[in-house]
Structures are given as C-alpha cells and as structure tokens.
Amino acid sequence: MNRLQKKAWINLAAITACVVLTGMCLGILVYINARGFDSLLVGLVPGLVAGLVFYVRSVSEEAKLDEREKTIARKSFVWACYTLTLFWACASFGIFFVAGGKSVVPAYTLPVVFLAGLFLAQFVESAAILIQFARETADE
Amino acid sequence: MNKTQEASWFYFFLGLACFLIPGGVAVFIAYDRGISFAPVFMFAGIVIWGGLFWLFPFIEKKVRKGQKKITFDERDQLIHKKAVMAGYVVPWLYFVAVCVVAWCVVGPHGSISVNVMPLTLLGGLVIFTLAQGLASLIQYGRGGKDGEK
Numbered sequence: 621m622n623r624l625q626k627k628a629w630i631n632l633a634a635i636t637a638c639v640v641l642t643g644m645c646l647g648i649l650v651y652i653n654a655r656g657f658d659s660l661l662v663g664l665v666p667g668l669v670a671g672l673v674f675y676v677r678s679v680s681e682e683a684k685l686d687e688r689e690k691t692i693a694r695k696s697f698v699w700a701c702y703t704l705t706l707f708w709a710c711a712s713f714g715i716f717f718v719a720g721g722k723s724v725v726p727a728y729t730l731p732v733v734f735l736a737g738l739f740l741a742q743f744v745e746s747a748a749i750l751i752q753f754a755r756e757t758a759d760e
Numbered sequence: 761m762n763k764t765q766e767a768s769w770f771y772f773f774l775g776l777a778c779f780l781i782p783g784g785v786a787v788f789i790a791y792d793r794g795i796s797f798a799p800v801f802m803f804a805g806i807v808i809w810g811g812l813f814w815l816f817p818f819i820e821k822k823v824r825k826g827q828k829k830i831t832f833d834e835r836d837q838l839i840h841k842k843a844v845m846a847g848y849v850v851p852w853l854y855f856v857a858v859c860v861v862a863w864c865v866v867g868p869h870g871s872i873s874v875n876v877m878p879l880t881l882l883g884g885l886v887i888f889t890l891a892q893g894l895a896s897l898i899q900y901g902r903g904g905k906d907g908e909k
Contacts, residue, residue, distance in 0.1 A: 649868055650868040650869070653867060653868055653869050654867075654868065701848075705885075708881050708884070709881060711877070712877040712878045712880065712881040713803060713877075713878055713881075715874060715877050716790075716874050716875070716877055716878050717800075719874045720874070721787075721790035721799075721874065721875065722873075722874075723873075723874045724871035724872060724873055724874060725871060725872060725874050725877070726868075726869070726870075726871060726872075727862050727863055727866045727867065727868055727869075727870050727871065727872050728863070728868050729872075729877070730858060730859045730862050730863075730872070730876070730877070730880070731859040731863070733877070734855055734856075734859055
C-alpha cells in the first residue's frame, strides 16, 4: 500500500469519525435546544482548527507524491467536487420542490445536508483513489 | 490579456449574471406565486446552463486541439491551481457561516424558509465563480502588462 492509498483510508476514517462526532453533537444541541453563538463556538473552533491542520498537512504531503499519484489524486478530487455539487443541488432543489416554495424546514436541515455532502464527497474521493490504483494493478 | 485572464473575466461577469439573475428571479416567483412552469423552467435552464458552463473548458480544448499554439504554460497552471484552491476554500467558509447564522437566528427547533436551501447553493456557486475569477485576476495583476513579470 503506497502513500496515497494510506492517505485515502485515513481520510475516509477521519471524515467518518468527524461526521459521527458532529452528528452526535448536533443531536445533543438540538435536544437541549441550544441557541446563540456561544454554544456553537464550542464546536466551531475545534472544527476550524482541525480543518486547517488537515488542509496544511494535505498540502505538505502533496509535494511528496510522484506524477502518477498526483494525476490520480487530481482526478479523484475533481470527482469529489462534482459529487459534492450534484448532491447539494439535488438535496436543495429536491427539498424545495417536494416541500413547496412557501414551506419551512427545521434549521438543522442545513448542517445535516452540508455534513452529508462532505461525507459523500470524501467517500467518493477515497473510493476513486483506491479504484484507480486497483485498476492499474490489475492492468499490470 | 492572455486566455486565462479572458476566461477569468468571462466567469466573473457572465457566470454571475447567468446564475444569480435567473436563480433569484425563479426563487422570487416560486415564493410569491407558488410552484408553476416558469420557476421550474428557469431552474432547469440554470442546471443546463451550469452543465454547459463547466463543459466550456473541455469544448474549447477540443476545438483548439488542431491549433498547436501553446496558450497555457507552467505559470498559468500554477495560477489556475491557486485560484481553484481559493475558489474551494471561500464557499466552504460560506456554507459553514450560513449554517451557523441560520442556527443562531432561529435556534435548532426553529424553522427556516425552504427557499434558503437553493438560495444558499446558488450563492455558493456564485461565490465559487467570483473567488476563482478574482484570485486569477489578482495573481495576474501582480505582474506587469498582460500579466508578464
């Protein structure tokens, strides 16, 4: 297993853990009816710090990849972006057309759709990396 | 002005106009008069236009395949990469901000209008286009005439 494949598995595990943890926190916040910026700041600050660390780490690791790995990573990233956009578009317009233009939805729908999109995008990116490597190995 | 700068200006103005105006008008009509043929047609138009919009680079690449002129060098590639990264980070922060603001304003048990969902997405697409175009133009602006250093 090379560096990019390890990264794909780690990213998939990390995003799964993040989504599970954030989903639990979201559920607790909804249950206790937490309102205002203070309660959200508790989850927002670690989230942003973790995101920044994750981003800096991924940028520094990208330099270590060879040309073939970079091509695979770029293709997978493009697929993830397409999936994310398509999912958000389908979810937003789907809810809009199903519920009707004058309806209302719970406030937690937005973060739920946002989180589901992120999880799906990371899943597609990791799967695309692993599938491309598997296909190349099969060709050889 | 080179091809990348032209594309940046194109995405900056035409993309904004084609996503923002029909999207805003369609949501307004749907909100004011309910779901009818007009807003559905406009949304369909935006989706089709959005698809074509993303296809433009591929079509241009195919059309210009016969011409051996190199219009995209290493520096352009680096600028494009940084611009895409800027265009990726800014909507990310925007979506987080929208979620937080909606939560703070109405609370978790509160309700938001269903129009917020497509409007948020359209806003995200506009911000992505805007951030990417702006990042390209700023990076080229650092150079001299025609972006040359």
